[in-house]
Amino acid sequence: MADFPRLAATAAAIRQGKVSPIEVTRHCLDRVARLDGRLRAFITVDADRALGAARRLEEEAGRGQWRGALHGVPVAFKDLCVIRGLPTSCGTRTADYFTAEQECTAASRLLAAGAVCLGKLNMTELAMGALGDNPHHGHARNPWAVEHCTGGSSSGSGVAVAAGLALGAIGTDTGGSIRLPAAACGITGLKPTYGRVSRAGAMALSWSNDHLGPMARAAHDCALMLQVMAGPDPLDATASARPPDDYVAALDGPVRGLRVGVPRNFFFQGLDVEMEAAVRQAVATLATLGARVEEIHLPDPQVLNDITGLVSRSESTALHGGLLRERPHELGAFTRARLELGLSVPAHDYLQALRLRARLARTFTREVWSEVDVLAVPVIPEPAPPLRAALEGPLEEIVARQGRFSRLTRPFNGLGLPALSLPCGFSTGGLPLAFQLVGRPFDEATVLRLGHAYQRATDWHTREPDLA
Amino acid sequence: MSENKFQQAELAALLGVIERLAGELSLAEEPARFTTALEEGAPAAGGGGTLGSPGPSR
Numbered sequence: 001m002a003d004f005p006r007l008a009a010t011a012a013a014i015r016q017g018k019v020s021p022i023e024v025t026r027h028c029l030d031r032v033a034r035l036d037g038r039l040r041a042f043i044t045v046d047a048d049r050a051l052g053a054a055r056r057l058e059e060e061a062g063r064g065q066w067r068g069a070l071h072g073v074p075v076a077f078k079d080l081c082v083i084r085g086l087p088t089s090c091g092t093r094t095a096d097y098f099t100a101e102q103e104c105t106a107a108s109r110l111l112a113a114g115a116v117c118l119g120k121l122n123m124t125e126l127a128m129g130a131l132g133d134n135p136h137h138g139h140a141r142n143p144w145a146v147e148h149c150t151g152g153s154s155s156g157s158g159v160a161v162a163a164g165l166a167l168g169a170i171g172t173d174t175g176g177s178i179r180l181p182a183a184a185c186g187i188t189g190l191k192p193t194y195g196r197v198s199r200a201g202a203m204a205l206s207w208s209n210d211h212l213g214p215m216a217r218a219a220h221d222c223a224l225m226l227q228v229m230a231g232p233d234p235l236d237a238t239a240s241a242r243p244p245d246d247y248v249a250a251l252d253g254p255v256r257g258l259r260v261g262v263p264r265n266f267f268f269q270g271l272d273v274e275m276e277a278a279v280r281q282a283v284a285t286l287a288t289l290g291a292r293v294e295e296i297h298l299p300d301p302q303v304l305n306d307i308t309g310l311v312s313r314s315e316s317t318a319l320h321g322g323l324l325r326e327r328p329h330e331l332g333a334f335t336r337a338r339l340e341l342g343l344s345v346p347a348h349d350y351l352q353a354l355r356l357r358a359r360l361a362r363t364f365t366r367e368v369w370s371e372v373d374v375l376a377v378p379v380i381p382e383p384a385p386p387l388r389a390a391l392e393g394p395l396e397e398i399v400a401r402q403g404r405f406s407r408l409t410r411p412f413n414g415l416g417l418p419a420l421s422l423p424c425g426f427s428t429g430g431l432p433l434a435f436q437l438v439g440r441p442f443d444e445a446t447v448l449r450l451g452h453a454y455q456r457a458t459d460w461h462t463r464e465p466d467l468a
Numbered sequence: 469m470s471e472n473k474f475q476q477a478e479l480a481a482l483l484g485v486i487e488r489l490a491g492e493l494s495l496a497e498e499p500a501r502f503t504t505a506l507e508e509g510a511p512a513a514g515g516g517g518t519l520g521s522p523g524p525s526r
Contacts, residue, residue: 194506208502238503242510258518306485341475349483352490354499359492361502365509373518396474416506439518442510446518 004164007221021072025054041159068113079120080203104201121156143465151184153177158185176409179421183379186432194416195240198233206315219451223247250445256290261372272382278425278433308414317342383431423460
């Protein structure tokens with residue numbers, strides 16, 4: 001078996017009897033045992049139950065019984081998803097910080113479709129922070145260069161997929177937390193539209209900005225996972241009643257004539273030279289595939305960042321203020337500072353921010369989606385920086401650094417738009433470079449289709465880190 | 469700058485942005501219009517996304 005099996009291909013191979021659920025699960029668990037002491041992708045490894053589940057799935061397959069599209073495929077979940085029988089630390093010092101009556105809907109749907117749960121993945125404390133550090137469970141390590149940031153907050157999800165420890169993972173994204181680790185670790189990650197995937201059974205950081213989504217090696221893999229995860233859910237009032245598209249079937253549709261917008265403002269300002277060159281090359285590749293590339297001026301993304309940031313601060317403090325009041329000593333300095341800020345936001349301003357967000361979403365739809373079908377922009381402003389340097393200095397510098405690292409992703413949380421991060425090269429230092437495709441609300445099918453077409457024309461997503 | 473001071477400065481900047489823009493809001497604008505905006509901006513359900521075509525507008 002390949003060291004880095006792909007999710008969709010493995011699901012197909014299991015169906016065809018070319019590989020067994022036990023074989024794939026054992027392969028992943030062996031890699032976890034060999035590599036995770038160094039990489040720290042997992043908080044909890046659930047090896048015995050994973051092998052038990054794989055055994056049952058193998059027996060069922062032998063009888064011709066198939067649970068669903070992911071029968072026998074090993075995946076893992078960010079440690080803020082409630083999974084029956086496992087603790088949910090949310091990256092805090094408390095082993096079981098978050099509990100819910102029901103299992104995380106998105107994870108539960110993957111398992112019902114036959115996925116095997118390998119365990120729970122590392123993350124930044126309370127899903128705050130863009131870099132991937134964690135003072136309680138150890139900093140997740142970038143498989144491409146272990147001294148560099150993984151991106152956060154779904155750090156373990158990025159690392160586990162990039163290192164071939166799991167074939168897919170669930171991440172969450174409040175300001176970029178799926179796309180930042182996907183970009184930094186050289187994998188593919190999709191933040192779906194707000195309400196496309198249920199948030200039930202996953203710890204909330206900001207009700208207005210939280211999104212759950214798939215992280216895997218390729219757009220095809222993400223489409224397969226989203227197909228299973230998406231859809232209405234009575235347990236989440238914000239989950240859309242809109243039926244999901246057939247994302248997998250849509251992958252091979254035409255991309256010729258799609259209008260791809262490249263912003264003139266904000267997104268390419270202050271960008272690392274190699275990052276900019278790689279993103280522009282990716283856009284040129286889209287043009288060779290028949291996409292019509294057009295420059296566009298966007299409604300001020302910094303305003304969106306400010307509004308999204310203020311809403312997130314208020315809501316996260318409302319949610320997690322108890323921990324701040326009762327056990328502040330258990331919190332890392334960065335998390336404590338972010339929660340403290342939320343205490344000072346007047347209710348009046350919080351509500352004005354929510355009203356403004358609604359207006360900006362309408363303005364964006366009117367001004368942008370009348371001109372283009374998809375936006376192509378960078379995800380991170382530079383390749384993943386060295387972790388030690390990123391965490392050095394006074395707190396205000398660390399806060400500013402984290403804000404800069406997530407400034408290109410956060411606008412799309414405020415707008416609730418689907419955004420797919422795709423690898424598009426490597427720096428001279430060997431670190432992944434990435435861009436994101438952003439689509440209309442609920443138009444995951446188009447961003448996945450264009451991402452899939454890009455990945456059929458390039459091989460960046462197939463590169464594998466040397467972990468020997 | 470002390471921890472408290474830099475947070476106060478950050479908050480003041482954010483509140484300044486909100487105050488500047490909120491003056492343009494009409495009485496009819498409410499937070500729930502966000503989800504309406506998403507639904508209104510979406511392509512037709514079940515259509516497999518936006519189809520590429522040489523047409524200038526859709």
